Amino acid sequence: MASNAADVRPPIHEDGLPGSEADLEPKPDWHPRYPGSGRLHGKVAIVTGADSGIGRAVAVLFAREGAKVAVAYLCEHEDAQKTVEACEAEGSEALAFAGDLGDPAVGQALVDLVIGEWGRLDVLVNNAGEQHPDKDIRAITPQQLQRTFQTNIFSMFYLVQAAREHLKPGAAIVNCTSITMYGGEAELLDYSSTKGAITAFTRSLSEQLVGQGIRVNGVAPGPIWTPLNPSGGASKEKLETFGQKTPMGRPGQPNEVAPAFLFLACEDSSYMSGQVLHPNGGTVVNG
Template structure:
């Protein structure tokens, strides 16, 4: 599909539904060739029903992995992700629940292990954002929701998954370009993404002796359901990048494949910046 410079006006309520987007995001390039980089691996992905998470699930499946995804309420999107994964000849376990709940995170990992016999790759990806131009407008409730959704589950998921990961296991965490250059209208969101960067670097040091790698991806403006569910005006979304447009999930997911596979065997504690050309610090 083409990659539009501008998007039609549209709006949704959070968490957003991919099947209602115009245009629908590109999940995977037609010419993307899998090469068994993740053959016989088990991948667990939070926020895997749509957007970047869906694209990662389908790319992982094309590379040979069976998939388990967490989603909140987007049943139609989750069902379609399952269909896309199964079209690649792999299995997809759907786990509906709220990652803010520690008990659910633990149960989801347990269900994945019971279903597939283990877990090899964990992708922490689920997130919310609520733009506010002034700090005075960020309520205590919003602050708690953002942190409890965007960073707390990373701790819960890792603690639950770690006993099941063997040597060469992988954690991949989704941060954001806002963690590196800040965002005046996403103060609480960018703060959680900065925390994810530090979490990733610290966890990498903690798990190095276990031969478990921890890396992350810091996307820029990517066309996902979170965008029309967040902003009133999406027509200019992503146009301020060097490439002059927003990215598609299909352009981000291969970075996760790289970090999940042995192609990145000498990398840990690092972030890949898929952001349309914005130069940021390491």
């Protein structure tokens, strides 16, 4: 008999992950850059990985635009509380939820909490992810490989499965992929592979749901200054020149990426599904 239980292994213990924004210097710029216009008024959103970086910028921008926001994160409680407070300072409501979304039961618990608190779910942003630099494919252990896929792509399946019955016509799902899916990244083989899977997931899920009035799109950021990079995503040498290879010659800030998520979450993008936006500093990619 088939079982619904997943073989979810314990997280790999790494003191530097997922990375604290409170300890990061210089601080990423996540504050919304323009006044809200009510584009998500009355909506309820889940944003994963919202304790810091891109996720925080998205959560606070959504709150400014009128959404109630569930801030989902792994274990950075101080950062997550700051995100909640920033959302509330925008005049909206927010709640924090800690847990490993690589476990399907955790995704279900998150959705149950949101429905119990607010009675609906309109926008799901799958942003949580992790990455580990390895210069040699032989250095990637089976545990790391499984963990990276579990966090980055399995969690999206689990959360969408949990949320599906609550997503009505007009709902939107926005997944975070990466420029590494399009150009590759020598030191991030497992991470880049998950991002390819996320892009395929986005396009295929769109095909499944678009006829039911639910839009599914993605955002593929380039090099963005977040805790993920110094804590686990880039070597010391790469950090010294982080983002300088882009045509703009610099890394992006989280608040330069968040508007792409807002656009895909609201009715401004009502004729878009199965698409990917590319806030990446001017790098031209296919697809």
